[in-house]
Amino acid sequence: xxxxxxxxxxxxxxxxxxxxxxxxxxxxxxxxxxxxxxxxxxxxxxxxxxxxxxxxxxxxxxxxxxxxxxxxxxxxxxxxxxxxxxxxxxxxxxxxxxxxxxxxxxxxxxxxxxxxxxxxxxxxxxxxxxxxxxxxxxxx
Amino acid sequence: xxxxxxxxxxxxxxxxxxxxxxxxxxxxxxxxxxxxxxxxxxxxxxxxxxxxxxxxxxxxxxxxxxxxxxxxxxxxxxxxxxxxxxxxxxxxxxxxxxxxxxxxxxxxxxxxxxxxxxxxxxxxxxxxxxxxxxxxxxxxxxxxxxxxxxxxxxxxxxxxxxxxxxxxxxxxxxxxxxxxxxxxxxxxxxxxx
Numbered sequence: 001x002x003x004x005x006x007x008x009x010x011x012x013x014x015x016x017x018x019x020x021x022x023x024x025x026x027x028x029x030x031x032x033x034x035x036x037x038x039x040x041x042x043x044x045x046x047x048x049x050x051x052x053x054x055x056x057x058x059x060x061x062x063x064x065x066x067x068x069x070x071x072x073x074x075x076x077x078x079x080x081x082x083x084x085x086x087x088x089x090x091x092x093x094x095x096x097x098x099x100x101x102x103x104x105x106x107x108x109x110x111x112x113x114x115x116x117x118x119x120x121x122x123x124x125x126x127x128x129x130x131x132x133x134x135x136x137x138x139x140x
Numbered sequence: 141x142x143x144x145x146x147x148x149x150x151x152x153x154x155x156x157x158x159x160x161x162x163x164x165x166x167x168x169x170x171x172x173x174x175x176x177x178x179x180x181x182x183x184x185x186x187x188x189x190x191x192x193x194x195x196x197x198x199x200x201x202x203x204x205x206x207x208x209x210x211x212x213x214x215x216x217x218x219x220x221x222x223x224x225x226x227x228x229x230x231x232x233x234x235x236x237x238x239x240x241x242x243x244x245x246x247x248x249x250x251x252x253x254x255x256x257x258x259x260x261x262x263x264x265x266x267x268x269x270x271x272x273x274x275x276x277x278x279x280x281x282x283x284x285x286x287x288x289x290x291x292x293x294x295x296x297x298x299x300x301x302x303x304x305x306x307x308x309x310x311x312x313x314x315x316x317x318x319x320x321x322x323x324x325x326x327x328x329x330x331x332x333x
Contacts, residue, residue: 046286047283047286050203050282050283050284050286051287058203058260059199059203107192108195112195112200113287113291114293
C-alpha cells in the first residue's frame with residue numbers, strides 16, 4: 001500500500017513538473033516576480049468545469065472576478081447560509097486554503113470536492129483564476 | 141445513531157429489492173439505498189455527516205439535471221445525425237436514472253432533493269454543427285467525472301462512495317465515446333483528475 005501511495009505521489013509530482021516545465025502556452029510575469037504558467041493552471045481548471053463556468057452561474061458560481069470578492073458575495077447565485085454569512089474575502093491565500101480542503105475551511109459549503117493536495121497544483125490553478133478579472137477577454 | 145428498528149427496516153427493504161425481481165433497480169440504486177444504513181455510523185456527529193452527505197448528493201443532482209437539460213438541447217438542435225441522436229438520448233436517460241437514484245437517496249436520508257432549474261445558461265449561439273454539440277456534451281461529461289472523483293473521498297459511508305464511483309464510471313464512458321465521435325483519443329491518459 002505504501003509503495004502504491006509513493007508511486008501515485010511520484011506520478012503526481014512528475015505530471016505537475018511536466019506541465020510546468022515543458023508545456024507551452026501563456027506565461028506571464030506578475031509584480032511578485034514569479035513566473036507563472038497560465039496554461040498549466042488552465043489545464044487544472046478542467047477539474048472545475050463540472051460545476052463552474054467563468055462567466056455564468058451553474059451548479060457552482062461563476063469564477064470571473066473571484067479574487068477580491070467576498071465569499072458567497074456574488075449576486076444571482078444561491079449560496080448556503082454558511083457561505084453567505086462568511087466574512088472571508090477571496091484572495092490567493094484564502095483560495096489556497098479553500099482549495100486544499102473546502103469542507104475543512106467552510107463546513108457548510110455545497111462544494112462537494114475533497115480538495116487538491118498538491119500545493120504546486122493549487123498555486124498553478126490560483127495563478128489561472130487570478131487572471132480572470134474584468135479585463136480578461138474571457139470574462140467579457 | 142439509527143435505532144435497530146430503522147436499520148432492520150432498511151435491511152428488509154434491501155432484501156426485498158434484491159430478491160423479488162419485480163423492481164428493476166441497478167446495483168447502484170441498491171448500493172445507495174443500502175448505504176443509508178451506515179450513513180449514521182460516521183466519525184462526525186450523525187447530523188453533521190448526514191447534512192454533508194445530503195449537500196454532496198444534491199450538488200451531484202444539480203449537475204445531473206444540467207446534463208439532462210444539455211442533452212435535451214442537443215437533441216432538439218437538429219444538428220445531430222440519427223445515430224448520434226440515439227446515443228445522446230441514451231446518455232440523457234442515464235443521467236435521468238442517476239437523478240432518480242440520487243434523489244431517492246437524499247429523501248431516504250431525510251433531505252430534500254434539488255429540482256431542475258427552470259432554465260440553464262448554455263452556449264447556444266456557439267452550437268452550429270454536430271461537433272459543437274458533441275464538444276459541449278463531452279465537456280460536461282468530463283467535468284462530471286472530475287466532480288464525482290472529487291466528491292467520492294468525502295463520503296464517510298463506503299456504500300455511497302461505491303455508488304458514486306459507479307456513476308463516475310458511466311460518465312467516463314460517455315466522455316470517451318463522445319471523444320471518439322469527435323475523432324479524439326477516447327482515453328487520453330492513464331490517470332484522471
